Amino acid sequence: xxxxxxxxxxxxxxxxxxxxILDATVEIAGERGYExxxxxxxxxxxxxxxxxxxxxxxxxxxLIAAVIERSFETWLAAVVLPGEETGTPLxxxxxxxxxxxxxxIDAPDFLRLGLMLALERRPxxxxxxxxxxxxxxxxxxxxxxVTGTVFPDLDEDALRTLATYAVAGADGLFVHREIHGxxxxxxxxxxxxxxLVWDAATRMASRSKG
Amino acid sequence: xxxxxxxxxxxxxxxxxxxxILDATVEIAGERGYExxxxxxxxxxxxxxxxxxxxxxxxxxxLIAAVIERSFETWLAAVVLPGEETGTPLxxxxxxxxxxxxxxIDAPDFLRLGLMLALERRPxxxxxxxxxxxxxxxxxxxxxxVTGTVFPDLDEDALRTLATYAVAGADGLFVHREIHGxxxxxxxxxxxxxxLVWDAATRMASRSKG
DNA sequence: ACCTTACCGTAGCGATCGCTCCAACTGGAG
DNA sequence: CTCCAGTTGGAGCGATCGCTACGGTAAGGT
Numbered sequence: 510x511x512x513x514x515x516x517x518x519x520x521x522x523x524x525x526x527x528x529x530i531l532d533a534t535v536e537i538a539g540e541r542g543y544e545x546x547x548x549x550x551x552x553x554x555x556x557x558x559x560x561x562x563x564x565x566x567x568x569x570x571x572l573i574a575a576v577i578e579r580s581f582e583t584w585l586a587a588v589v590l591p592g593e594e595t596g597t598p599l600x601x602x603x604x605x606x607x608x609x610x611x612x613x614i615d616a617p618d619f620l621r622l623g624l625m626l627a628l629e630r631r632p633x634x635x636x637x638x639x640x641x642x643x644x645x646x647x648x649x650x651x652x653x654x655v656t657g658t659v660f661p662d663l664d665e666d667a668l669r670t671l672a673t674y675a676v677a678g679a680d681g682l683f684v685h686r687e688i689h690g691x692x693x694x695x696x697x698x699x700x701x702x703x704x705l706v707w708d709a710a711t712r713m714a715s716r717s718k719g
Numbered sequence: 720x721x722x723x724x725x726x727x728x729x730x731x732x733x734x735x736x737x738x739x740i741l742d743a744t745v746e747i748a749g750e751r752g753y754e755x756x757x758x759x760x761x762x763x764x765x766x767x768x769x770x771x772x773x774x775x776x777x778x779x780x781x782l783i784a785a786v787i788e789r790s791f792e793t794w795l796a797a798v799v800l801p802g803e804e805t806g807t808p809l810x811x812x813x814x815x816x817x818x819x820x821x822x823x824i825d826a827p828d829f830l831r832l833g834l835m836l837a838l839e840r841r842p843x844x845x846x847x848x849x850x851x852x853x854x855x856x857x858x859x860x861x862x863x864x865v866t867g868t869v870f871p872d873l874d875e876d877a878l879r880t881l882a883t884y885a886v887a888g889a890d891g892l893f894v895h896r897e898i899h900g901x902x903x904x905x906x907x908x909x910x911x912x913x914x915l916v917w918d919a920a921t922r923m924a925s926r927s928k929g
Numbered sequence: 930a931c932c933t934t935a936c937c938g939t940a941g942c943g944a945t946c947g948c949t950c951c952a953a954c955t956g957g958a959g
Numbered sequence: 960c961t962c963c964a965g966t967t968g969g970a971g972c973g974a975t976c977g978c979t980a981c982g983g984t985a986a987g988g989t
Binding site for chain 3: 971973981
């Protein structure tokens with residue numbers, strides 16, 4: 510029964526070290542931004558030498574991109590998409606918005622780091638920024654499609670406007686909470702946001718139908 | 720008639736140099752963030768040596784704070800607040816939103832740099848961040864008051880929620896334009912935003928009145 | 930036993946960082 | 960003219976930057 514199952518786990522703590530490095534990086538990058546994230550600081554925080562960081566990651570840009578990717582996966586896992594819906598479409602959308610709000614409270618790193626990178630416009634774009642914008646565009650597209658099934662009378666243009674507005678509002682509310690901290694009831698604000706986007710959609714639909 | 724009025728103006732190009740330094744800094748800070756804004760880069764862009772920068776500004780933190788302050792004044796000047804209103808309150812609010820959108824297109828530096836600083840959470844907060852958050856809170860308070868005059872039935876809590884939502888939406892839409900560039904019709908999005916906030920306010924008012 | 934693979938530790942490279950020192954220069958006041 | 964305040968120029972400080980070279984160690988495969 511001596512399985513080689515333990516083979517790669519006991520072998521060396523490479524996997525754990527990688528996580529430690531990413532943990533330290535996400536913390537420092539969240540405090541100081543892209544340029545402010547120095548390898549020395551990451552090294553000090555995770556207890557591993559710089560050479561170990563460069564063994565696990567090609568360079569600083571690769572490290573930041575890896576942080577973005579991992580924090581995206583963490584956030585994705587935190588979003589509980591409601592299954593087998595009951596209730597009106599508005600209720601479902603509101604529940605969905607509340608879930609997104611909760612996930613952003615539990616796993617804020619992805620959006621925080623992403624927005625920090627997105628606002629910068631350096632000549633040579635960091636890979637992390639590219640990853641963030643791609644993921645974001647996919648999410649917006651998804652929202653567009655879902656909205657299209659709920660409001661089949663809306664044309665592509667209106668759907669895109671609504672999705673853009675929905676995402677932008679989420680960003681702004683998230684920023685507000687990042688600034689003002691736990692005092693902000695993000696879930697309530699997201700529910701209000703869902704309600705308003707719903708209103709806009711219904712108004713647009715009734716107008717386009719005539 | 721040899722007025723001493725010209726005394727300090729002609730004297731030396733200190734004032735112009737200060738502007739040159741600020742111009743260069745706002746450009747670099749917008750590209751690379753707080754840490755990424757190196758004195759050497761600013762020096763190279765404005766053509767003045769580092770010592771001149773340190774003659775005009777105490778240190779790097781002071782320089783960034785000055786940039787925030789000046790870009791705020793520039794933005795304030797770009798916001799054309801409509802005088803002597805005609806039309807319904809909704810029309811007035813919509814025009815105001817459109818004006819804010821235009822001002823953000825013409826003078827985006829304040830909000831862009833401010834948001835970049837706001838998202839960072841370094842142990843010792845940069846002065847520029849403090850300035851930004853103060854100005855922002857004042858603006859939110861102003862919106863709260865104005866909304867209170869238009870909707871006297873709303874309580875303080877509802878007013879604050881509305882103002883917060885209004886500002887957050889503006890932030891999010893601005894970020895969206897920063898990411899996607901001129902293709903985004905910011906004015907149209909702001910007009911939609913004004914409409915939706917208005918809807919929310921009227922609904923809240925009618926509910927609170929009974 | 931030996932080689933390979935995976936990973937950590939030390940030392941340090943050249944470049945750049947924020948910032949300072951100090952010698953010019955310049956124009957107005959005396 | 961001299962003198963001084965305002966402003967620029969250049970040289971360079973110690974610290975830190977991103978990153979690399981290289982040797983050591985420990986476990987797995989054979």
